[in-house]
Structures are given as C-alpha cells and as structure tokens.
Amino acid sequence: MMRILVTGDRGYIGTVLAPFLRRAGHEVVGLDAGWYDGCDFGSMPDVGTSLTADVRDVTPGMLEGFDAVIHLAAISNDPIGHLDPGVTFGINTEGTLHVARAAKAAGVGRFVFASSCSLYGSGGSVALAEDAAFQPVTPYGESKVRAEQGLSALADDDFSPTYMRNATAYGSSPRLRADIVVNNLTGTAFCRGEVRLQSDGSPWRPLVHIEDISRAVLAALQAPREKVHDEAFNVGVDRDVVQVRDIANQVSAIMGCGVTFAEGAGADVRDYRVDFSKIHDVLDFDPQWSIDKGIRELATDMSQRGLSVEDFEGPRFVRLERVRQLMELGVMSPDLHLDTVGVSHA
C-alpha cells in the first residue's frame, strides 16, 4: 500500500483515477484548485480527502509522508493554453516543477507526470516512439515538453520522475469533458442528432480510455524503480490510433445519425501517429477498453443522466467556457488563480 497525492483529482481524469487507485488498495489524498467544482455529470462520487490549493502555492510541508505524487493538475487543452501562453507555462511547466521540487524536498521518491502525446505535434505518417523528436504546435504541447525536460533535470537516486504521454482521452467521468474528440462527437450526436466534425476528418489521433490511463498510472507506480526512473511512456494502444473520420463513422453507426462538417472545417495541424510498444513491453500494460465500447458507455450515461445541449456546449463541460465564466464572475484572476471563497458552481 502506498500513500499517494494526486493533484488535479477533481478533474476529468482525476475523478476516475483517484477511486481506481483506492480500489487497488492505496491511500489517496487529492489536491486541486477546484476550477470545475460543481461541473458534475450526474452525481459526484465521494472524492475522499481533497485539499483545495493551487499547485503554484504548494509547500514541501503539504507533501510530507507521501510515497508518490501523481501530477495531473494543469491547463488541460489547447484552447485555454492559447488564452495566455505565459500563464500556460506558469502552471504547466513552472507549476509542475514547483510541485516536483517540493516533493523532492519532502522526500517523496516517485513523481508520475501526466504528459501528453501532443508534444509530438505534427508527426505525420510514421508512428512515433518515445525517442522521437518533439514538435509541439501549441503552447500547451510546448509546456509539456518543457515540464518533462525540467523534471528530468531533477531526477537522481532519491527522486524518480516518470512521464506518461497520454493519448487523447475518452470515456465517461463524473467531471465529463465535451471538448475532446470522442466525447464531443458522441455528445453532439446525442444532443443534436448529428455527428459534427470540426476538421476535415483526415488527422490521425491516438486515443485511450480514462480508466486505461488510470491502469497505466497504477502499472508505473507498482513497477520497480529502475523501469520507470526518468522514463517516458506513450500511454495508449496501437489499435486505437485512428483518423478522426473513422471515429465519426463509429459514432454515426452506434448513434444512428449522419456526419456533417462544421462551418470552416479544414485541415488540423495536430496530426500524429504514436507507437505504444514500450508501455506494453516494459510495464505489461493491458488496456481493457475500445473506442466502440467507450462510445456506448458515453451514450448510456448521457441518456441516464439526462444530458442537455446547454450543459454539453457550455461551461459545465467545456473547459475554456468554464474558465471564461469564472473570469466573468470575477473569481478568477488573469493568471488563473481562483478565489475559491467566491466560486459559483456552473
């Protein structure tokens, strides 16, 4: 049994990952600024102990007594990343390194970082392994590159960072996101009766279910230190590297509606294929989900939880809209510090 601190535990992945780790027998404490508190999809499960704090304000004292930190807290997509690249680097790079230095000072031996395949950016037609060159095309992608490089410089005999380069996630969560491709296409089909593509459908995307992301984190935590020390792992599965139009066709077949193109839909520069052999070979990673099963899970939950178009397209489930809402309410500063006392739920 390990004592684990999960930052970002109240977000899309965190609300699935933290209970997953608890079910595996670990003691989990969360830490989150609460940006999406109240943005629930159905009823929220018990989140256990979760401290409300900004990662930029973490102190070593807050991290004492933990065996591992899993660092999810971040500006989690390109649209928010574009708002102010300086703030994106402030949270995703400097904030990450600030937590890592605090963890190291507190004697925490393992640091599992939620990185992203988007640091490969525009890789083209070759499936990229972990030693491929970084070609990020957005501040978000660049912020993950810089975070990994900074973490690597901190690695030593007592501190082992591991970089989990997650594919684009999908799946149902108590803190659903509508702004990632499988969820978006399924929700639009559910709410509007059409599968609406935002691009021409040609880009390649590696995909992974959030429960399989949780499974990968558990595998990294439980692996011998030498297998994960200062190592990067692409997190996903080869069979789920697909073109966006293939996802649209799958959603269309399951939801029984046609595919349309949003106004101005064109090529998307974020286009990359990824090789997932290493995580399979080194960590014995055995993903349990498929895109098809994930679409069906989403459709069932959308039906049972009564998803409305207003929620799906608004601040409750679109991360950029929520950040804008908090700023308009005057409870979030331009550098994205949240005044938690004044937070109004979506």
Ligand SMILES: NC(=O)c1ccc[n+]([C@@H]2O[C@H](COP(=O)([O-])OP(=O)(O)OC[C@H]3O[C@@H](n4cnc5c(N)ncnc54)[C@H](O)[C@@H]3O)[C@@H](O)[C@H]2O)c1
């Ligand atoms: N969802 C994906 O497709 C995907 C893919 C690759 C990598 N990732 C990475 O996984 C992590 C989690 O993603 P997610 O989809 O759950 O995102 P999310 O936006 O749903 O959750 C992020 C959480 O971090 C918290 N947070 C943000 N800034 C903070 C700060 N400064 N201090 C404290 N808490 C803060 C938010 O309140 C939120 O609860 C992120 O690092 C993201 O970059 C996600």
